[in-house]
Amino acid sequence: MTETPVATSAGLSRRRDAMWGILGGVLGVLVGGGSAAIGIFVEGADPLASTSPYPAFFTKRQLLVYDYFLLFLVVLGGVFAVSAVVFAKRSRFPRTDAFGAALASGVLFLLAGTLLFVRLFAVIRGA
Numbered sequence: 001m002t003e004t005p006v007a008t009s010a011g012l013s014r015r016r017d018a019m020w021g022i023l024g025g026v027l028g029v030l031v032g033g034g035s036a037a038i039g040i041f042v043e044g045a046d047p048l049a050s051t052s053p054y055p056a057f058f059t060k061r062q063l064l065v066y067d068y069f070l071l072f073l074v075v076l077g078g079v080f081a082v083s084a085v086v087f088a089k090r091s092r093f094p095r096t097d098a099f100g101a102a103l104a105s106g107v108l109f110l111l112a113g114t115l116l117f118v119r120l121f122a123v124i125r126g127a
Contacts, residue, residue, distance in 0.1 A: 020100030
C-alpha cells in the first residue's frame with residue numbers, strides 16, 4: 001500500500017459548510033435560550049439582579065433541572081464527537097462534515113464543562 005497525498009480542496013463542500021454554520025447558529029440559539037429559560041422560569045433566577053458572578057440558584061446543594069440540562073449538553077457533545085469520527089470515514093465530504101461535527105462537539109463540551117465547574121465552585125463556596 002502506498003501513500004498518496006490528496007489536494008487540499010478534496011473532501012470540501014461549500015454547501016455543507018454553510019449547512020454546518022446554520023446548524024451551529026441554531027444550536028447556539030437553542031442552547032443559550034434554553035439555559036436562560038431554565039434558569040429564569042424553572043430555577044427562579046432574577047434576570048436583572050446581579051449580586052454575584054453567578055446566579056443564586058447555582059449555590060443550591062441539590063440536583064437541579066439545570067444540572068440535567070448541562071448533562072444533556074455533555075451527551076449531545078459526545079454524539080457530535082462520535083459523529084465526527086463516523087463522518088471522517090463515511091461522508092462524501094469528510095473534511096467539511098468531520099470538522100463541523102468536531103467543532104460543535106468542542107463548543108458543547110467546553111460550554112457545559114465550564115458551567116458545571118462554575119456550578120460546583122458555587123456549591124462549594126456557598127452564598
